Amino acid sequence: MSNKEHDVTRRQFLNYTLMGVGGFMAAGMLAPMVRFAIDPLLREEKGGKMVDVMAVKDITTEPVRKTFSVDRVDGWHKFKEEKIAYIFKDDNGKIIALSPVCTHLGCTVAWNDDPAHPNQFHCPCHGGRYTKTGINVPGTPPPEPLHVYETKVKNGRLYLGEEKPRGGA
Amino acid sequence: MNWQAIDVKRYLQNKEYIDTVILPLVPLSWESDMLATVREGEFALAIASAAERELHGRVLLCPPFAYLKSEAMSERMKRLKMWENECRANGTKFVFFVTSDVDWKRVEEECPGLIWFASAPLEHLEARHQKDVIEENVEIVLKRIRTEWRS
Numbered sequence: 018m019s020n021k022e023h024d025v026t027r028r029q030f031l032n033y034t035l036m037g038v039g040g041f042m043a044a045g046m047l048a049p050m051v052r053f054a055i056d057p058l059l060r061e062e063k064g065g066k067m068v069d070v071m072a073v074k075d076i077t078t079e080p081v082r083k084t085f086s087v088d089r090v091d092g093w094h095k096f097k098e099e100k101i102a103y104i105f106k107d108d109n110g111k112i113i114a115l116s117p118v119c120t121h122l123g124c125t126v127a128w129n130d131d132p133a134h135p136n137q138f139h140c141p142c143h144g145g146r147y148t149k150t151g152i153n154v155p156g157t158p159p160p161e162p163l164h165v166y167e168t169k170v171k172n173g174r175l176y177l178g179e180e181k182p183r184g185g186a
Numbered sequence: 187m188n189w190q191a192i193d194v195k196r197y198l199q200n201k202e203y204i205d206t207v208i209l210p211l212v213p214l215s216w217e218s219d220m221l222a223t224v225r226e227g228e229f230a231l232a233i234a235s236a237a238e239r240e241l242h243g244r245v246l247l248c249p250p251f252a253y254l255k256s257e258a259m260s261e262r263m264k265r266l267k268m269w270e271n272e273c274r275a276n277g278t279k280f281v282f283f284v285t286s287d288v289d290w291k292r293v294e295e296e297c298p299g300l301i302w303f304a305s306a307p308l309e310h311l312e313a314r315h316q317k318d319v320i321e322e323n324v325e326i327v328l329k330r331i332r333t334e335w336r337s
Contacts, residue, residue, distance in 0.1 A: 118242075121243055141332055143203055
């Protein structure tokens with residue numbers, strides 16, 4: 018009887034069924050645990066929400082000032098925070114987005130507005146200066162380079178995230 | 187710097203760098219001109235706060251100098267001078283008063299730090315236009331402050 022080989026005995030049938038149900042229950046219990054375990058990873062992805070600022074093809078080697086707003090929550094108070102970035106390509110074609118907040122005491126620096134020091138960022142408050150790539154000029158008050166925004170290019174658009182200090186001077 | 191503990195801590199550590207005070211002048215009234223009065227104060231506060239952002243490291247933005255529209259100009263001036271003298275006695279070199287109240291325009295000569303600009307009804311403007319109007323007026327304030335710093 019060739020049929021017999023494909024038949025399942027009662028014992029096998031019960032084994033398979035119980036294993037299936039048991040496995041399903043175990044998975045049901047484990048899934049939330051795994052979710053908890055890797056939660057920090059998932060959250061980080063969500064926290065790094067980036068904002069569409071401009072088209073990549075419009076970026077030149079000359080820094081341009083762009084403003085954008087990010088949603089912030091301070092306790093129970095939700096508000097939009099206005100941010101400024103100076104965006105350009107460096108000599109290697111890498112996109113750089115600088116935060117114009119002076120690292121000395123937090124004034125807003127401007128690009129190339131001081132005739133005495135062309136092609137530098139200049140702070141109106143205490144004369145702090147930075148090179149085009151945001152490195153503080155020695156002998157001026159700022160203690161460190163301008164912070165840089167995280168950048169991401171997607172579908173020809175530039176997205177900016179958090180600003181990060183660069184260390185060194 | 188704002189008039190907040192977190193900023194004032196920094197102010198106290200870096201006092202030699204922060205030599206400028208911005209004082210918004212904000213009028214109060216419940217008469218028929220209440221709405222216009224509120225607008226003037228709101229606008230002056232918005233401009234002052236935007237200017238503070240640009241010049242955060244050298245400027246202390248103080249809580250507004252508030253006064254009743256019915257208060258006589260001579261009384262207001264007396265009080266304002268007291269505020270100004272207190273600032274100067276504590277190491278402030280530059281004191282700027284920002285306002286949209288036209289009353290102050292008449293006493294401009296007695297009040298060298300006065301910066302006046304016409305108010306705009308911000309509540310009728312879309313967010314985008316609000317930004318433009320504020321930016322335009324902030325530029326007036328910044329220009330004036332930078333000029334005084336240079337001289």
